Amino acid sequence: MTAAERDRLGEGLLAEDGPLVPGKVVGLRASHCPACARWEFPALAYCPGCDGRAEPSALSAQATVIGVTAVLHPPPGALVPVPYTVALAAFPEGVAVLGVVTAALDDVPLGQRVETVAMLIGERLGYGFQLAGGAG
Amino acid sequence: MIAGVGIHPFGRFDLSYRQLGAVAARDALADAGIGLADLDSILVGNVGGEMAKGQNTMELIGRPGIPIINVEAACASSASTLLLASQLINSGAARAILCLGVEKAPRGFIAASGFEQWQIESGLGVNPVYFALMAQELLETTDAKAADLAEVSVKNHRHAVANPNAMYRREVTQEDVLGSRMVCPPLTLLMLCAPNEGAAAAVLVSASYARELGISRPVRLNSVAMVSRTADDWFVPAASRQAGRRTSLTARAAASAYEQAGIGPADIDVIECQDTDAASELWAYRDLGLCEPGSETALLRSGETALGGRVPVNPSGGLLSKGEPLGASGLGQVHEIVQQLRGRAGARQVTGARTGICHVMGAGHNAAVLVASR
Ligand SMILES: [Zn+2]
Numbered sequence: 001m002t003a004a005e006r007d008r009l010g011e012g013l014l015a016e017d018g019p020l021v022p023g024k025v026v027g028l029r030a031s032h033c034p035a036c037a038r039w040e041f042p043a044l045a046y047c048p049g050c051d052g053r054a055e056p057s058a059l060s061a062q063a064t065v066i067g068v069t070a071v072l073h074p075p076p077g078a079l080v081p082v083p084y085t086v087a088l089a090a091f092p093e094g095v096a097v098l099g100v101v102t103a104a105l106d107d108v109p110l111g112q113r114v115e116t117v118a119m120l121i122g123e124r125l126g127y128g129f130q131l132a133g134g135a136g
Numbered sequence: 137m138i139a140g141v142g143i144h145p146f147g148r149f150d151l152s153y154r155q156l157g158a159v160a161a162r163d164a165l166a167d168a169g170i171g172l173a174d175l176d177s178i179l180v181g182n183v184g185g186e187m188a189k190g191q192n193t194m195e196l197i198g199r200p201g202i203p204i205i206n207v208e209a210a211c212a213s214s215a216s217t218l219l220l221a222s223q224l225i226n227s228g229a230a231r232a233i234l235c236l237g238v239e240k241a242p243r244g245f246i247a248a249s250g251f252e253q254w255q256i257e258s259g260l261g262v263n264p265v266y267f268a269l270m271a272q273e274l275l276e277t278t279d280a281k282a283a284d285l286a287e288v289s290v291k292n293h294r295h296a297v298a299n300p301n302a303m304y305r306r307e308v309t310q311e312d313v314l315g316s317r318m319v320c321p322p323l324t325l326l327m328l329c330a331p332n333e334g335a336a337a338a339v340l341v342s343a344s345y346a347r348e349l350g351i352s353r354p355v356r357l358n359s360v361a362m363v364s365r366t367a368d369d370w371f372v373p374a375a376s377r378q379a380g381r382r383t384s385l386t387a388r389a390a391a392s393a394y395e396q397a398g399i400g401p402a403d404i405d406v407i408e409c410q411d412t413d414a415a416s417e418l419w420a421y422r423d424l425g426l427c428e429p430g431s432e433t434a435l436l437r438s439g440e441t442a443l444g445g446r447v448p449v450n451p452s453g454g455l456l457s458k459g460e461p462l463g464a465s466g467l468g469q470v471h472e473i474v475q476q477l478r479g480r481a482g483a484r485q486v487t488g489a490r491t492g493i494c495h496v497m498g499a500g501h502n503a504a505v506l507v508a509s510r
Contacts, residue, residue: 041376066379067273071259078259088269091379095379096376097375100258105321
């Protein structure tokens with residue numbers, strides 16, 4: 001199996017439908033409410049802010065870390081080797097998303113810029129964050 | 137009215153969940169001085185058990201033939217049984233209900249907290265990550281230090297020494313807590329509660345039935361308030377939150393419970409709160425209205441939330457010392473508060489306690505606060 005043919009992890013997490021390789025910068029598929037401008041990830045059909053109909057859309061690739069910790073002991077079912085860093089990253093659209101960062105905890109201070117990338121998780125492609133501008 | 141309470145100690149036992157539950161249920165009925173035949177229904181809170189768990193548990197103590205209803209809301213399962221029971225009794229639909237919480241949780245991280253499979257495989261289905269991020273927010277936005285987080289554990293473990301129902305009854309120092317294994321920075325192992333086993337129960341009755349049964353000094357259940365997620369709350373297992381704002385489930389539950397009971401935070405003498413981790417207790421100080429935002433550590437450092445202080449929090453030792461048998465933890469809190477209000481808490485008695493509250497917070501965005509008094 002080539003990298004481009006790998007299955008996606010989860011349903012509709014990544015905004016790109018075409019072939020993807022691990023490490024490619026991507027946008028997350030989210031939903032946007034035209035009435036109150038609220039964003040949600042993963043996408044919702046209805047806006048929890050105003051109950052209006054929400055529309056599928058893509059988040060910007062870049063975000064800012066507003067919370068960060070690490071997982072030091074293997075959680076049941078996780079396919080990411082420990083230790084790994086988990087950040088809560090705020091997108092310019094106003095929603096903050098949890099994701100694994102491809103950097104050590106000490107290298108991810110609050111305020112750090114990160115970008116969303118396709119990440120190989122087990123045999124499938126999910127998402128993660130890499131330091132913006134870094135090679136991941 | 138709370139006519140009686142019962143408990144099976146929290147810890148690790150060579151007993152089935154059914155056996156644990158049967159002990160607590162019998163204990164509560166005996167404490168209330170009533171029998172199964174006096175009940176209208178039985179509500180059972182449990183998270184991880186099998187089909188018909190309440191029915192299977194009650195099989196060990198009798199066959200009353202009345203409705204047995206199972207309720208699940210993660211760590212708010214017990215509180216859910218109390219909410220339903222109080223509403224049924226207040227409406228006149230029932231006059232006596234047994235509420236039972238029972239759990240036999242596996243060791244370690246709680247895996248099945250409602251995460252989607254992609255979250256679990258991506259390494260994001262980890263409850264302590266959420267607690268760590270909340271702890272970090274407290275450290276970043278207030279004067280709280282890691283030593284304050286440690287002090288919450290020190291305080292609660294000190295309280296637990298006098299609690300025969302707690303799993304850990306050994307005092308620890310700040311050095312012990314800070315030096316224990318790091319789990320998710322800034323949280324160490326001794327700053328996190330351990331999922332475990334146990335059961336607790338309460339018999340709720342109407343005021344008139346309490347008189348009829350000759351229960352001399354029942355504890356009054358003034359209010360039970362429970363909330364679920366609104367737009368801007370954030371807890372396990374949500375993959376995202378709004379970046380610029382976060383509302384508090386606990387604060388909404390507390391406001392509702394206080395309003396229904398006609399009390400305010402200043403009226404509270406004793407509190408059992410959801411100290412899933414050390415920072416959660418400090419957040420609860422704010423969200424339960426015990427202090428202004430940013431004054432959580434000042435309140436802790438003042439000693440007012442320790443036994444002997446103005447409003448002791450977690451005199452039982454809290455979940456940090458008792459462990460966290462998910463479906464039973466809320467009724468475990470009620471057991472403690474009822475003993476406190478009766479003046480029967482022994483060496484951990486809060487002198488002159490007249491009004492107490494219990495607070496739980498569960499995965500799936502549940503929070504509940506109840507007010508009890510004598
Ligand atoms: Zn909207």
